[in-house]
Amino acid sequence: MSKSNKFMSTNTSSNNDVYTSSHPYVNTNIITKNHNAFINRVDNLRNNIKKLIIILLVIFLICPSVPVGSAYNSSYFNIPDNSYTIVKGIVEENNPDLGYITLYNEDGTGITDSYQRPWVLRTYNYIDPDEIEVFRNNAEASIYDIEAGDTVFIMLGNDGTLLSISAASNYILKYGKVISKRASYLAVELDDGTQQDFELDSRVLVIESGMLTDINSLKSGDRVKLLLQVTDKKTIIKEITISARGLNISNVYKGVIYKVDQVLNKLILRNVQVLQRDSWKRIEQKGFVSMKLSDEFKSFYNNQLVSLDKINSNLRNNEVYVAAGKDFGNDEKAVLVSFRKKDDKEVLYNDEITRFSPNFTRVFLKLRSGSIGISEETIIVDNGKLVPAGAARINEKAYIVANRDYRTGNYNAGIIYINDRYNEYMPQIYRGRIKSIEEEESITLYTFSQLKGLDWEYYNTPKTFNITYDTRILGEEGIIRTEDFVGYGDESYVDKVVYIVADGVDSILISTAPYGTINVRGEIYKIERAQNEQGVPTEEVTEISIKNAKVYSSDTYLWESKDLIDLSLLKNTVIIKNNKVVDSSQLKKGDIIRAVKKDVTRDGDAYIIIVEE
Structure with a gap:
């Protein structure tokens, strides 16, 4: 078939469907609302095959009462055997390798056998994909370009041979903010105020700053643009x-x-204190403190959104909690304001979150009996992000600021602040590939990742660290002398990937331990030590066994119980205890540790060990 045979285009005029075509046997304006008129015209033009083909096409294009996606054979219309058939539907699957395409109807029906009729064909076969004429979105295309979810018109020969396809993608754009991300779905608050869960799969493209990135780079609170393929059956x-x-x-x-x-878009406060761990501390600035409002500023009173006018007219001189974030200019802006009732009694907890109620209106703590109420006005901060309760981690340490209602005696959370305690004063851990080494002076990485909580946060920029008199360097065989850590010759360390534990820009430890992404947690109950030549145990630890073990799943964002885990220590394992880099001899039974290892298998090598308690 010649590539000049194209399908008709569609325009809308008033309330009528208007179809135009460049085909020599088709009028340029055909307007109708009733497909029965066209069936009569089919009978009148039965002897003119070329006109009949086009009339059939019009019937299928514009008549809503014709079953969508149906294939009508010539006997059904009483037309000659050498006619063409046009079918319409939504692509369920297109498999050029096996040579078939399957359709369903625009209303989502046509998939089950119960819907089928003898004259309705759902799957159409083809032999040579390159011989099929294909147009997609008004441009020439290949059969390989047809995607699941596309709306298609298929022209079939009298023997059922697939001759030509015209397709259109069902794409729409939506904008919103990420509420939470799980392995199989993404929860988004759309700009129209609604919330929607979208299914995720590995084929989703994620783009940031014009570059492809990983799906795991999505975080709660991110503003996103979603390209959606929407049909009545599903949204992809x-x-x-x-x-x-x-x-x-x-x-x-x-x-x-x-x-x-x-006028200035500022919140003005007095008697300001900042939350530091489980207590309030006065800030250095006395008197009034002004703070700009962020673009996403919200304020709540008694679980209701309140306007700026309402604050000025009725709520001045009330005590509030304020979640503040820094913009690119390093200025703090008010993001969320939550009013507290002055007669309520404030209580601060230093505890661990065990679970949330199914509807996320209550939070349960490890040490405190009962539960604490949460609502939309509760400020929940997890790993430095403002998140809804459904996105907050469980089995994590948290500071909770609760208020006891003076009338009911119930406790309601004003603030839930989840953070990784060992990060508060601990030196930072980086990882990257070595770009250059200035002997006994400095080390520069091409780019780097920084361990923040349970995740590695990537930065596409070089970073340089000082090598000081106190810097320790560990390789596979143990300690590497500073003078041997060079960037030239056969023993060059340039292009090797290393961990760097640093205090500011001063490196404390440089390790060549392998890269790990899996977090495990538990309590040390057994320690194995190396032996000297006489068979006497030394202080060096070679293996630890932990109980009450859990593995953090990056798919479900939950800690999964594993009971017992054995971890082997390498010569270059990074160990941090009491916010200091230590050697393995400092590990003790009863230590609560978090370790970073290679994979989700139960046992394995520990590349990083952080003693949490």
Whole structure:
């Protein structure tokens, strides 16, 4: 078939469906609402095959009462055997390798056998994909370009041979903010205020700053643009563009609200304190403190959103909690304000979150009996991000600021602050490939990742660390002398990947231990030590066994119980205890540790060990 045979295009005029075509046997304007008129015209033009082909095409294109996606044979219409058949539907599957395409109807029906009729064919076969004429979105294409979810018109020969396909992608754009991400779905708050869960699969493209990135780079609070393929049967995410990162929460404050300056777009407070661990500390600035409002600023009173006018007219001189984040200019902006009732009694907890209620209105703690209420006005910060309760981690340490209702005696959380305790004063851990080494002076990485909580956060920029008199360097065989750590010759370390534990820009430890991404946690109950030549145990630990073990799943974002795990220690395993780099001899029975290892297998080598308690 010649490539000049194209399908008709569709326009809308008033309430009529208008179809135009460049085909020499088709009028340029054909307008109708009733397909019965066209069936009559088919009978009148039965002897003119060329006109009949086009009339059939029009019937299938514009008549809603004709079953969508149906294949009508010539006997059904009483037309000659050398006619063509046009079918329409949504692509369920297209498999060029096996040579078939399967359709279902626009309303989602036509998949089950119960729907089928003798004259309805759902799967159409083809032999040579290169011989099929294909148009997609008004441009020449290949059969390989036809995707699941596309709307298609298929022209079949009198023997059922697939001759030509015209397809259109069912794509729409939506904008919103990520609420949470799990292994198989993405929860997004759309700009129209609705919340929707979208299925995820490994084929979803994720783009940030014009570059492809990994699906795991999506974080709660990120602004996203979603390219969706929408049909009545399902909605598929084809592409996610990260347009802006969620604002990191730098501090949570408590203060008395003076007013909101709507001209300067600022919140003005007095008697301001900042939450530091499980207590409030006065800030250095005395008197009034002003803070700009972020673009996503919200304020709540008694679980209700309140406007800036309402704050100024009725809620001044009330105490509030304020979640603040820094912008690119390093200025703090108010993101969320939650009013507290002055007659309620404030209580602070230093505890561990064990679970949330199914509807996320209660939180349960490890040490405290009973539960604490949570609501939309509760400020929940997890790993530096403002998140809803459904996105917050469990089995994690948290500081909770609760208020006891003076009327009911019930406790409600004003603030839940989840963080990794060992990160508060601990030196930072980096990983990257060595770009250059200045002997006994410095080491520079091409790019680097920084361990933040349970994740490695990637930075596409070089970073240089000082090599000081206190820097230790560990290789596969143990300690490497500083003078042997060079960037030239056969023993060059350039292009090797290393961990760097640093205090600011000063490297404390450089290790060539392998790369790990899997986190495990548990309590040390057994320690195996190396033996000297006489068979006497030394202080060096070669293996630890942990009980009450859990493995963190990056798919479900939950800790999964594994009971007992054995971890082998390498010569270059990084060990941190009491916020200091230590050797293996400092590990003791009863230590609560988190380790980073290679994979999710039960046992294995520990590349990083951090003693949490």
